[in-house]
Amino acid sequence: MYDVTSVKELQKLNPFIIVGCGGGGEKFSNFEGIEAVGFVDDDIKKQGTEFCGHRVSSSLNELIEETDANSVAIMLPIGAEGSALKYAVQAVDNGKNVVVSFRSMSLIENQSLVKFAESKGVVLKEISPRLDVIKEIFGIAPPQCTEILPKIFYKPKAPVVFVGGTSQECGKRTTTRVLGETAEQRGLKAAIISTDEMGIEGVDLNFRAGSLSVMDVAAAVMGSMKYMEEKKNPDIIFVEGQSSLTEKGNPHPRGLSGAILIGSMPNATVVCHRPNHPFREPRGIVDEIKAIEALEPTKVVGISLNMRNVSGKKDILKYEEKYKLPAVDIKNGGAPKLLDAILDCVGLK
Numbered sequence: 001m002y003d004v005t006s007v008k009e010l011q012k013l014n015p016f017i018i019v020g021c022g023g024g025g026e027k028f029s030n031f032e033g034i035e036a037v038g039f040v041d042d043d044i045k046k047q048g049t050e051f052c053g054h055r056v057s058s059s060l061n062e063l064i065e066e067t068d069a070n071s072v073a074i075m076l077p078i079g080a081e082g083s084a085l086k087y088a089v090q091a092v093d094n095g096k097n098v099v100v101s102f103r104s105m106s107l108i109e110n111q112s113l114v115k116f117a118e119s120k121g122v123v124l125k126e127i128s129p130r131l132d133v134i135k136e137i138f139g140i141a142p143p144q145c146t147e148i149l150p151k152i153f154y155k156p157k158a159p160v161v162f163v164g165g166t167s168q169e170c171g172k173r174t175t176t177r178v179l180g181e182t183a184e185q186r187g188l189k190a191a192i193i194s195t196d197e198m199g200i201e202g203v204d205l206n207f208r209a210g211s212l213s214v215m216d217v218a219a220a221v222m223g224s225m226k227y228m229e230e231k232k233n234p235d236i237i238f239v240e241g242q243s244s245l246t247e248k249g250n251p252h253p254r255g256l257s258g259a260i261l262i263g264s265m266p267n268a269t270v271v272c273h274r275p276n277h278p279f280r281e282p283r284g285i286v287d288e289i290k291a292i293e294a295l296e297p298t299k300v301v302g303i304s305l306n307m308r309n310v311s312g313k314k315d316i317l318k319y320e321e322k323y324k325l326p327a328v329d330i331k332n333g334g335a336p337k338l339l340d341a342i343l344d345c346v347g348l349k
Contacts, residue, residue, distance in 0.1 A: 002107045002114075003128045004099065007031050013071040013097050013123060017063050019087045021051045024075030024101055037067040042083055060087055064094050071097035071123070076104040079150030085110065092116050097123040102145055149216040154226045155265060158191070158234050159346035162266035163304070164241040164257065164292055166282035168250065170274035171306035175330045176240040177202045179270070179342070182335040183236055188348070191234035193224050195242055195260055204228060209242055214255050221263030236348060239264040245291040249281035258295055266298045268345040270338065274306035275315065285323055302341045303327040304334070 004010060015035035018025045021043070029036040029052045039051050040060045047058045057063050060072065072091035076084045084104035091098045098117065100107065107114060107126045117124040135141035163176040173196055180192035181202065194206035205224055209217050225237055241260050243253035261269075269292055273285050282288075289300045303319055307329050316334075319327035326341045328334025343349040 002124060002126045003130075003132075004125045007033060009125065010034060010099065013099065013125075015067070015069050016071050016073045016099075017060065017067065017069040017091075017096075018073045018075060019060065019084075020075035020077070020080075020104075021046045021056050022075070022077060024077065024103065025073075026052055028073050028075050028101075037069050038063040040087070060090050061094070064091075064096065069096060071099060074098065074100045074104045076101070077151055078103045078148060081105045085113065088113055089116070092120050092122055092124075095120055095122060097125075099125045099127065101127050102129050103147070106144065145213075147213040147215040149212070149219045149223070152219050152222055152226075154222040156225045156229055156237055158229065158237050159267040159348065160225065160237045160239060160264050161342055161346075162239050162241055162261055162264045162269045162292075162296075162298065163272065164244070164261065164269060164288065165272035166244050166285060166288045167247045167274065167277055167280035168243045168253070169280065170244075170277065170282070171272040171304055171330060172240050172242070173199050174306075175270060175272050175304040175338075176238050178330050178335045179339055180204075180238045182339050183238075186339070188235040189232060191225070191228035191232050191237045193221070193228065193237065193239045195221070195240050199240060204232065209260055210253065210256055214259050217256060217259035218263030221260055222265075225264075236342075236346070239266070244282065244288060245295065246283040246287045247280060248283055261292065261296050261298075264296075266296065268342050269293075269296075269298045269300045270302050270304055270342070271300055272304045272306065273319075274308065276309040278309060285319075289323075299345060300325065301345045302338045304330045304338060306330075307332075 011033040015037045017038045019040045021039050021041040039054050039056050041056050046056045049056050074084050074087050088098050129145040131141040163172050165172045180190040183190040192203040194203040195209040197208040199206045243257045245257050303325050316327050328338045
């Protein structure tokens, strides 16, 4: 009922004051035919600066008086619903049409605002996540946008180790846990974060990253690291990755793997690999290392081998010779050697 279905609908509501001087505000102002006459933001650091050719104001009411705006576009991020509602009420009260992003607030969940707009005779529209299109294609869709977490940024004080891999079920969960336990045995306080529903044993914190919108995963990882630093004050943090950035046979979790890596912002990375994997199609160690180091400014410092489908331990030496990295069987005494490489890289040795 309230969905914006075309840019032409927005053009009819010109000119606009835009609330929110971030990616959403800039994107809205760049829509074809949109006329922006001013910007508002609650961030004191942005107020008085120039954004998209306009000085950022601290007051919507003042801009309404100073400009010939016909409408107000509210392009605030998730987590700013209170501010979005405040600005929407101000705009409607001043007789201005309102366009909101679904990230700012949901009109369906704010029926009192809808009734207020109707009483003032103004238009109220929402730029929706267009889940109706997904439902048309697949016959099913989430009832609403699943992106809900605030977009925090947190860089831990402690060094972070990301444990990635060349495929699913190649040893990431075990490697993350064992490395953390080995660090504790060395006298270090380690925070072990699992991102899988099965990572419930021997870790400090576990959540299923795959249950979240991919837009929320990086924030969830950063929030988890922040939480662990406040709770445990660790010397080092280990974060379990999921799936792989490069696995051929199952592309669906690859974006999830990238989001966990990005949220981790790791100082060092370990790549897990299961030779002769009977169920997966990994591209291999070289491709995974290239992908990891291209996506984040981290360094792959070692290889953790899942030897379940390998007959001889001598194969480990072949991996070291081929890839010029420490390679270990994490289940059979290899953790200390791999941890040495990690600590040397992050400066804790």
